[in-house]
Structures are given as C-alpha cells and as structure tokens.
Amino acid sequence: MFGTNGVRGIINKDLTVELVLNLSRAVGTYFNSGLIGIARDSRKGGEMFTQLVTSGLISTGCSVVNLGYAPTPTLQFMIPKLGCIAGIMVTASHNPPQFNGIKVIGSNGIETSRESEKEIEILYNSNKFKVADWNKIGQVTHYDSSIDVYLEAIKSHVDVEKIQNRKLKVIVDGANSVGSLATPRLMRELGCTVVSLNAQLDGSFPGRNPEPIPENIKDLALTVKATGADLGIAHDGDADRATFVDETGRVLWGDQSFALIASRVLAKKHGSTLVTPVSSGRLIEDVARKAGATIDWTAVGSVDVSHRLEETGAELGGEENGGVFYPDHQPVRDGAMTAAQIVEIIALEGKTLSELVSELPTYFNTKVKVQVLQEKKEPLAAALLELSKDMNRIIIDGVKIIHDDGWFLIRPSGTEPIYRCFAEGKTQETADRLSDEGVKLIERAKTLV
Numbered sequence: 001m002f003g004t005n006g007v008r009g010i011i012n013k014d015l016t017v018e019l020v021l022n023l024s025r026a027v028g029t030y031f032n033s034g035l036i037g038i039a040r041d042s043r044k045g046g047e048m049f050t051q052l053v054t055s056g057l058i059s060t061g062c063s064v065v066n067l068g069y070a071p072t073p074t075l076q077f078m079i080p081k082l083g084c085i086a087g088i089m090v091t092a093s094h095n096p097p098q099f100n101g102i103k104v105i106g107s108n109g110i111e112t113s114r115e116s117e118k119e120i121e122i123l124y125n126s127n128k129f130k131v132a133d134w135n136k137i138g139q140v141t142h143y144d145s146s147i148d149v150y151l152e153a154i155k156s157h158v159d160v161e162k163i164q165n166r167k168l169k170v171i172v173d174g175a176n177s178v179g180s181l182a183t184p185r186l187m188r189e190l191g192c193t194v195v196s197l198n199a200q201l202d203g204s205f206p207g208r209n210p211e212p213i214p215e216n217i218k219d220l221a222l223t224v225k226a227t228g229a230d231l232g233i234a235h236d237g238d239a240d241r242a243t244f245v246d247e248t249g250r251v252l253w254g255d256q257s258f259a260l261i262a263s264r265v266l267a268k269k270h271g272s273t274l275v276t277p278v279s280s281g282r283l284i285e286d287v288a289r290k291a292g293a294t295i296d297w298t299a300v301g302s303v304d305v306s307h308r309l310e311e312t313g314a315e316l317g318g319e320e321n322g323g324v325f326y327p328d329h330q331p332v333r334d335g336a337m338t339a340a341q342i343v344e345i346i347a348l349e350g351k352t353l354s355e356l357v358s359e360l361p362t363y364f365n366t367k368v369k370v371q372v373l374q375e376k377k378e379p380l381a382a383a384l385l386e387l388s389k390d391m392n393r394i395i396i397d398g399v400k401i402i403h404d405d406g407w408f409l410i411r412p413s414g415t416e417p418i419y420r421c422f423a424e425g426k427t428q429e430t431a432d433r434l435s436d437e438g439v440k441l442i443e444r445a446k447t448l449v
C-alpha cells in the first residue's frame, strides 16, 4: 500500500475513511505509545483525514500534537523538537487535486524505512490493533508556532545580512497550499520584496496543478519577467520541493538549482560526500568533482536519500527533480530551505540567477518507454543484469550503463507495464544514440524471458 513516498489515492475512492482510520490504528499499534505529531496541506479531505488520524492514533493510547496546516518539512523539523516518536503528514505532495495521502515519519523526522512500512502494512492487513483501556486513550494538543520555529532555523543557516543587503525581488507561487505559509514570509524576513501567487489555501488548486514543472508554472515565469523580479520560486503541494525561475522567465531544471547549491555546500569542505539517486546526471558529477567531493549513489526515491544521509553524515543530498536535502538543517527535502540557499547564492555571488546557471555545463537527455508485460518485468530485470555484466555499470536501482560521453538508465515502472530508459549526453545526438542503445538492450533481454 505504501508507494515511493507514502500511501496515496483518490479521496473517498481509494483513500477511504476506513483505510485512513485503520492505517492510523496500525501506525499507533506499531509505535505503541508516545506523542505523534500530525499536520496537513491544503488538500480536500485534509480535515476529514486529520480527524480520522487523530482518532485512530489516540484509540491505541498514543497522544497527538496537531500542527495544523504546515509544509511537510516543517512537521519533519518539529518532530524531534517536540519529542515526538513519530509523525503523520496528510498530503499527496505533487499529485493532482483529487488525491490525498498519508506519509508516516519516524522520530528523527525522516519518512519511515521500507521495513517499518512493511510492518505497518502487516498490522493493517491483520486488522488487529492495540485498543487502549477507557482511561488510557491518548491526549490531543495543538501547536501553533511550528512555522515560526522552522523559519528561524532556516535563517540560522544562511547569511541573513548579505541577503538583506541585496534587496531582491521575489515572486513565490505556493500552489494554493502550505508553501504559501512559509516561503513568502521567509523571503520577506530575508529583506526581499515579495509578490505571492496562488497564496490562498484551496484544495481544488484553482491556480495550477501542484506539481512544479515548467508547463504548470507558466504564470510564475511570466510574472517574474513582467515585474522585473530577480527570481521566482514554485513549490509542490506540501512544499518539500522548490522549482526556480530566473530573471529572464526561464524555468530552471531541478538539477541546475541542485548543482548551484551543491557547488557552494561541497566547496566549504574538501572531501565532502554528496548523496544522490542513480537517476542524477553528469552535471552533478561535474560539480562534485570540481569541489573534490565523492558521490554516494542510492536507489531512486527521496526516502532512500534521507536514510543514507542519516547513516553516513554526508554533507548534502539532492535529486534531479529539484529536491535538496541539507542535513545541517535536516536530512529531508525542504523547499523553503532550498529557496533560502538559492537567494543566498545570488546575494553572495553578486550575479543574476541566469548568469549563475549559464556557468554550469549543459547536457541533453532523452526519455523513452518500452512496453513490457507485467509478469515479464521481474525476469527481464535478471536478464538485463546478465546481459550487462561486462559493461561499465551501476546496478543499485535498475541498470545504469556508463560511457565516456554519457549514460543511460533502465528501470521498470513501479505501477505501469513498462520499462523506462533515460539517457543523457553532451549533445542531443549522443543522448538519442544512448537511448537507442538502452532500448536495444531491453529488446534483447525480452527475447531471453
């Protein structure tokens, strides 16, 4: 039932009141007792699910502290601060408006491990939950200052005075959700002039689809250009991700903003480590090499990156979709922290965002899908491993084949009967050629299964 990042489904269809209540009872049974922090984004059903989560948890004897509306990284930051043993975030992140979901977070503020998810799922399926005696039902309290505490923490990690002196003009698109409660205020406190778009909380997402990808944030790009702003910031529904628009109105790729932050963070200390999924490309490798840092590859998924950061104490994590993890603050994706780091870089470097990006190397990519029967997906993975055994490769998640001029990554889709091939090269022709090579490898593997 848990996907790459929590349990998600269409409200009242897949994600029913029964499911959320019993999942919460399973979570309460799993953690057994103690305080559990909860929060929600602006999605429809958020209030309904928050009440079900509260009832489910306290029925097992756990107590609940409700943070109300808050970004996911705010709840994650507050969990250890408030002495919580766990957290539940009611959100479906960047999914379309009809979705909502449940993210279970551990006592360190990181989403629970795959093993814990499995145990919770077993408890859920067993339908046997801890039931507290009448006088042992948990307490419910409310905590209203989480965003204040969270923003103070973010400011402690950047050069506030330098940013204030630069007097930037920033447009923030909060996706009609909880990012609007944190980032516009953060930018104002950093001395920026702020214009907010889609700042009213509305789970029908009237302003735009909550995924901050170029086609969804055209209004932001136009507004940045039309108002002569220095940059634009767009969040997803729960504001753990941030996408940036430069002063010319161009939307940055996620790996570009990640690379800018990586250049700065990794340069602070020689011999740093950068944690990133195998889906990240050469730009990140270039930046790491230049800073004398090593890369620690993980499987694809923000939870894998967070857990690895926690285990190793590495200096930075990031994903090519623009998720940046700065463990000095917290080892999870954090949209507002990422935004603060980008404005700090602009202030310290004395350059525009487009100038900073133009200094980064450029790569080209190609994405293709290959149909594979659902039941052949697993045998195909084994065949691909066998066929590629003499190639220069990384096999942490799927098969990544590395050439001097580029690479390609082949992975099965988690939900659809397809394999995806993602290729990157120094030119578009190289990316296309590598992508063809990847497809041919899949086709050869298909003949073996």
Ligand code: MG
Binding pocket: 093, 094, 236, 237, 238, 239, 240, 241
């Ligand atoms: Mg998110």
